[in-house]
Every structure is written in structure tokens, then in C-alpha cells.
Amino acid sequence: MSIERRTTRQKEAIKAVLEEQDGPLLPDDIHRLAIKVVPSLGIATVYRSLKNLQAEGQVCCVEIPGQAPRYERSDKGHHHHFHCRDCGQVFDLQKCVAGGLKNLAPPGFEVIDHEIILYGTCKACLS
Amino acid sequence: MSIERRTTRQKEAIKAVLEEQDGPLLPDDIHRLAIKVVPSLGIATVYRSLKNLQAEGQVCCVEIPGQAPRYERSDKGHHHHFHCRDCGQVFDLQKCVAGGLKNLAPPGFEVIDHEIILYGTCKACLS
DNA sequence: GATCTATTGATAAAAGGTAATCAGTATCAA
DNA sequence: TTGATACTGATTACCTTTTATCAATAGATC
Structure with a gap:
């Protein structure tokens, strides 16, 4: 059975950033934007949340050659x-x-x- | 004035590998192939040679998202x-x-x- | 052959991005 | 409210690829 998930301000802020953004974002971009809502947000939480969202299929990874992976909502076709x-x-x-x-x-x-x-x-x- | 270049077995072997190969190769691939000609060849020399060949325009870099850069001859159009x-x-x-x-x-x-x-x-x- | 110095190979170390750790915090069901 | 525990944030560790270091080697010129 899967782990029980809890709703947190951090996860909501990260999801909101991905929701309102057009193109894919770097973990660092997401952190910089989400920190406006939750100032204490740590970068580790961004990586953790992205990993979970990706596993749940809500978010997917976009890679530009020679650059770190970016992330965007996976409902864009x-x-x-x-x-x-x-x-x-x-x-x-x-x-x-x-x-x-x-x-x-x-x-x-x-x-x-x-x-x-x-x-x-x-x-x-x-x- | 530019630095004087010397011809070495190592550089010739690396160039030969790139010459006879169709697709782009990873530094490690190049090393593994060139070592058959010059068994003592070190990986550092591969990186150094690729950097020089790239600067001279003989070799160019090919990047596949999420992977390390590969190298190939730049005369292929x-x-x-x-x-x-x-x-x-x-x-x-x-x-x-x-x-x-x-x-x-x-x-x-x-x-x-x-x-x-x-x-x-x-x-x-x-x- | 002798000399100068570019080049080499082994190794350490850097760089960048990501994951692990862990004590403290906050969520949610009861 | 309380208790169990998922989650967080700061930090450290990690991993992979690439570069720096440096003594030893080997081209090129005379």
C-alpha cells in the first residue's frame, strides 16, 4: 500500500507555481517563485515534491541538451x-x-x- | 602567437577513431577505442585533445538531453x-x-x- | 645525441545537480 | 486536544563528468 499523503503549504505553493507557468521550469526557478508564498521553503522540498509529482504523473521532465532538467505540468499534450x-x-x-x-x-x-x-x-x- | 603543436601517437589515435566513426562518441567511447592503438592512453588526454580539436573546428559537440556530451567530426554538414x-x-x-x-x-x-x-x-x- | 618544452598519465580535486540524514514541525484522524 | 507519523529545512554526502596538478616522457630542432 502507498504512503499516506498530507497536504502542506509547501506542496501547494510548488504546484501553484507549476500551474500558472507556461514553459518548463528549473527546480531553482520553482524554488525562487514558490518562496514568495512560503518564505521558509527549502530547495530539498522542491526536489522531493517534483519527484512525487512526477511519480503521480502530474508533472513531467523537459530536458534541453547541456542543461539541467526542467519540469512542467503533464496535462499540456x-x-x-x-x-x-x-x-x-x-x-x-x-x-x-x-x-x-x-x-x-x-x-x-x-x-x-x-x-x-x-x-x-x-x-x-x-x- | 599560438602554442607550438606536436604530433603524438595519442592525438593521432584519437583523431583516427573520430575519423572512422559514423555517429558521435562519448569521451569514454573514444578512450576505449583509441586505447587499442595506444594502450597507455589516459582519459585526461582524451578530454584535452577533444578540447583542442573543438577549438580548431575539427570536432563538434553533440548533446542528447540528459546525457553527457558526445563528439564527432565537424565536416559532416x-x-x-x-x-x-x-x-x-x-x-x-x-x-x-x-x-x-x-x-x-x-x-x-x-x-x-x-x-x-x-x-x-x-x-x-x-x- | 643534446636540449627545450609540449605532451602525457595518474591522481586529486572541482563543479553542478541531486539525494540522504535527522531533529524538529505540522497535518490529520480519533 | 492528543498522538502517530508524514513532512520540512539545513546540511552533508554523493555521483558523474570534467579540469588542474605535476613529475616524467617524448617530439622537434639544431
């Missing part, structure tokens, strides 16, 4: 990401051009999944 | 990669369907570069 090389922020993309991707693989290879990452400058950094 | 979830090996893809990718970004965003990674099972692991 299939999508990809844009990484701004100026501010470092990661944004969600709406559409996915996966059609034709499978043809990229060599003959005899089975494609199960794919990842597309766009790099560039976001709107805010351009202006 | 624009291409992407296939990561086999079974054996962990990374393969080069020939074509690139970049057309239409720019449209994925939100209005006002400038796309400079992109990355496409296919995940699945390679031919060898399927059979």
Missing part, C-alpha cells in the same frame, strides 16, 4: 520547446510538425518518439 | 541524430526536414537554430 539563447528561458511551442519525421531514420530503424528544440531569441529579448 | 533506447548508441540521420520548423515559433520570436532527435530502436537491436 504533445508539444516542443523554444530555448532563448539570450535570457535562457524555455517556451512551449503550440504546433508540432512530426509528419515526415519517421522518414528521417535509416531503413530498419523503429522511431518511437522524437524531440524538437528551436533555438533563438525570444520576443522580449528582441525588443 | 547539417544533420540530426537517432538515439537507440536499447543500446544507447547514437546514429547520424541523413536528411533534415527543417522546412516549416520556423513557423513553429510564436510570432515575434527569431529562430536561429534547431535540434531534432529521434528516439527508438536501432536495426541491430530490433533483430
